[in-house]
Amino acid sequence: xxxxxxxSPEDTKNLAANLAELAQPGxxxxxxxxxxxxxxxxxxxxxxxxGISEQVTSPTFTLAREYHGRLLLHHLDVFRLDQISxxxxxxxxxxxxxxGVVLIEWGDAIRQALPNDCLEVALxxxxxxxxxxxxxxxxxTPVGPRWQAxxxxxxxxxxxxxxxxxC
Numbered sequence: 001x002x003x004x005x006x007x008s009p010e011d012t013k014n015l016a017a018n019l020a021e022l023a024q025p026g027x028x029x030x031x032x033x034x035x036x037x038x039x040x041x042x043x044x045x046x047x048x049x050x051g052i053s054e055q056v057t058s059p060t061f062t063l064a065r066e067y068h069g070r071l072l073l074h075h076l077d078v079f080r081l082d083q084i085s086x087x088x089x090x091x092x093x094x095x096x097x098x099x100g101v102v103l104i105e106w107g108d109a110i111r112q113a114l115p116n117d118c119l120e121v122a123l124x125x126x127x128x129x130x131x132x133x134x135x136x137x138x139x140x141t142p143v144g145p146r147w148q149a150x151x152x153x154x155x156x157x158x159x160x161x162x163x164x165x166x167c
Contacts, residue, residue, distance in 0.1 A: 002140040002154055004161035005126075009134060011161070012038045012123070013045025018157040019119075019140075020049035022150060023071055025099040028115065030107025033123035038136050039105045042121060046103060047073055058105065072100030079106045117144030119154075 006012040029046075031039040040058040047056045050069035057065075058077050067073040096102055096115060107114070120141040140158065142148045155162070 002151075002158060002162070004138045004140070004158045006038075006136045006138060006161055007134065009038065009041045011134075012041045012136060012138070013048065015138060015158055015161050016042040016045030017049035018160075019121075019154070020046045022153050022157055023050065023101045025071060025101070026096070027101045027146070028096060028118040029101070029103045030111070030114070030118050030120045031103065031105045031123065032108040032120060034125070037123040037125060038138075039123060042123060042138075043075055043103055043105065047075070050101075066100075072098060074098070074100050074102045075105075076102065077105040078110050115144070117146045119143070119147045 004015060006015055023046075031042055033039055040056070043058075044056045047054075047067055047069065050067075050071055050073055052067040052069035052073060054067055056067065056075065063078070064074065064076045067075065104110070104114075107118075107120070120139075120143060122137075122139040122141070124137045124139070126135040126137060138158075138161070140154055142151050142154060147154075
């Protein structure tokens with residue numbers, strides 16, 4: 001687990017951009033956090049670093065969007081799904097087998113339907129002390145061999161934002 005802190009939406013985008021530099025075909029990222037925690041902001045920074053010039057918005061109502069850049073980016077938002085079976089309707093298994101990267105907002109809601117090889121990105125509001133409203137804690141949890149093998153690179157990519165030494 002790697003814990004970082006961002007101090008503004010632009011800072012969150014920059015952290016995401018640094019992580020996007022490590023992206024490889026077949027990668028899966030789960031974005032988790034409360035409403036307004038910065039999941040879409042993270043997705044925007046990630047997409048920008050992949051060379052995507054389109055405006056990236058939350059696919060809450062469309063459920064999935066596809067963007068073309070250095071890598072194909074499949075951006076999903078599963079907030080509105082009522083049943084885990086609806087994940088299959090999105091063609092998620094096919095997306096995960098593609099040559100792109102899959103980024104899922106609210107990914108923790110469908111965790112049991114996903115492969116056990118992903119990077120979980122948890123964004124939370126700062127608590128317990130007066131802090132600017134845009135400060136966030138970003139916890140990166142590499143799950144499975146694909147991401148655990150890149151733990152050192154992940155730490156290096158977010159070094160500027162580290163809050164405490166990685167566990």
